[in-house]
Amino acid sequence: MAYQNIYVDREGPLxxxxxxxxxxxxxxxxxxxxxxxxxxRDNADQRALILTGxxxxxxxxxxxxxxxAPMTPWSAREFSxxxxxxxxxxxxxxxxxxxxxxxxxxxxxxxxxxxxxxIFASENARLGxxxxxxxxxxxxxxxxxxxxxxxxxxxxxxxxxxxxxxARTALDIGLVNAVLPPDxxxxxxxxxxxxxxxxxxxxxxxxKRLVERGYDMPLRAANRQxxxxxxxxxxxxxxxxGMRAFIEKRSPRFTGK
Ligand code: CAA
Numbered sequence: 001m002a003y004q005n006i007y008v009d010r011e012g013p014l015x016x017x018x019x020x021x022x023x024x025x026x027x028x029x030x031x032x033x034x035x036x037x038x039x040x041r042d043n044a045d046q047r048a049l050i051l052t053g054x055x056x057x058x059x060x061x062x063x064x065x066x067x068x069a070p071m072t073p074w075s076a077r078e079f080s081x082x083x084x085x086x087x088x089x090x091x092x093x094x095x096x097x098x099x100x101x102x103x104x105x106x107x108x109x110x111x112x113x114x115x116x117x118x119i120f121a122s123e124n125a126r127l128g129x130x131x132x133x134x135x136x137x138x139x140x141x142x143x144x145x146x147x148x149x150x151x152x153x154x155x156x157x158x159x160x161x162x163x164x165x166x167a168r169t170a171l172d173i174g175l176v177n178a179v180l181p182p183d184x185x186x187x188x189x190x191x192x193x194x195x196x197x198x199x200x201x202x203x204x205x206x207x208k209r210l211v212e213r214g215y216d217m218p219l220r221a222a223n224r225q226x227x228x229x230x231x232x233x234x235x236x237x238x239x240x241x242g243m244r245a246f247i248e249k250r251s252p253r254f255t256g257k
Pocket of ligand 1: 131
């Protein structure tokens with residue numbers, strides 16, 4: 001698929017997906033959501049994906065308001081589903097996903113970020129769910145994923161007031177992993193991604209699935225899944241290699257088998 005609104009750079013085991021509509025602060029229209037879905041799917045076998053926005057002002061300033069303005073309830077439903085597809089995909093793929101929030105992450109932009117496994121923000125980032133100021137609710141999972149990250153009280157305050165918070169506040173409430181100077185953000189995300197890429201790929205993929213699926217399960221059932229995954233991994237070459245390397249005091253050479 002030839003992309004118009006995003007670009008993808010592959011660097012060894014990493015893929016960097018950049019939303020590239022800087023004139024509208026990288027707002028997500030349907031075409032961009034489709035392209036993102038395709039790019040995430042096409043790069044799911046990389047070890048890590050980094051999502052970011054073009055320019056120095058915005059990660060993604062939300063769903064595209066000019067496309068949404070004339071929508072009917074039916075087309076709005078379809079549009080919302082497009083956002084749900086890409087955010088669910090980010091959680092489902094085996095590789096790690098990192099949002100490099102390099103400016104505004106608003107509405108659908110924040111919803112994209114909170115579907116990633118980690119969020120790193122630049123000092124100038126501003127995050128929020130301003131949808132109620134447009135007379136709608138968040139539509140790409142914001143009412144659900146934000147609550148799970150920061151708790152009901154803070155999520156409701158952000159959603160009901162539609163106010164943005166700065167990167168430091170986002171760090172304080174556990175909405176981002178770390179805050180970096182703008183010129184260090186992408187390098188930091190790559191460092192984290194490269195570290196993940198040195199670890200056992202099957203183990204990282206299993207760990208991701210356990211966290212994602214286990215979150216909404218009763219603790220006992222989730223722990224049973226963990227025990228099963230732990231046991232299954234004992235039958236892999238990566239597990240043998242990882243433990244052998246430790247004993248032989250060398251770095252492991254994982255093959256994903
Ligand atoms: N959709 C469409 N265009 C957008 C946009 C959006 N979400 N956000 C910004 N733009 C456009 C602006 O219209 C403007 O275009 P023009 O130059 O053609 O006028 C351009 O990007 C630059 O924006 P501003 O001039 O407004 O820049 P600013 O620095 O003054 O303000 C801002 C920046 C505070 C982020 C402001 O642009 C803004 O409030 N944007 C809208 C944010 C928003 O409400 N997002 C949520 C959308 S709803 C949603 O996401 C629903 C969902 O959950 C699915």
